[in-house]
Amino acid sequence: MTGISLNLPEAMDVLRDYIEHEQALTAQIELAVKEADQGNFATDDHVAAMRARRIAVAQRVHPIHRNRRDAAQGLESS
Structure with missing residues (x-):
């Protein structure tokens, strides 16, 4: 168990x-x-655009995932 409850x-x-x-x-x-x-x-331009969109989506992390990421990195969540 990770210690994080939902x-x-x-x-x-x-x-x-x-x-x-x-x-x-x-x-x-x-x-x-x-x-x-x-x-x-x-x-190549289409591929670059698709990669950029996927990166943008990945960066919009749901708060619960952000808390898990921060906990895994030893950061205190705000």
Whole structure:
């Protein structure tokens, strides 16, 4: 056990965020497969833009994850 407990509303928020993220990734994969089947392939600029969006999303961390990250790094959460 990590020593971090979740109350039900926080757990539901975490699960909801995870499900939304997985649905977005699935939609992106399905679109990429469809485009590849049509002979459309990403340019280097498209790949760079996708990476930038993924980094931006990863940086918008839910507060509970931020607390876990800070705890793992030995930082005091505010």
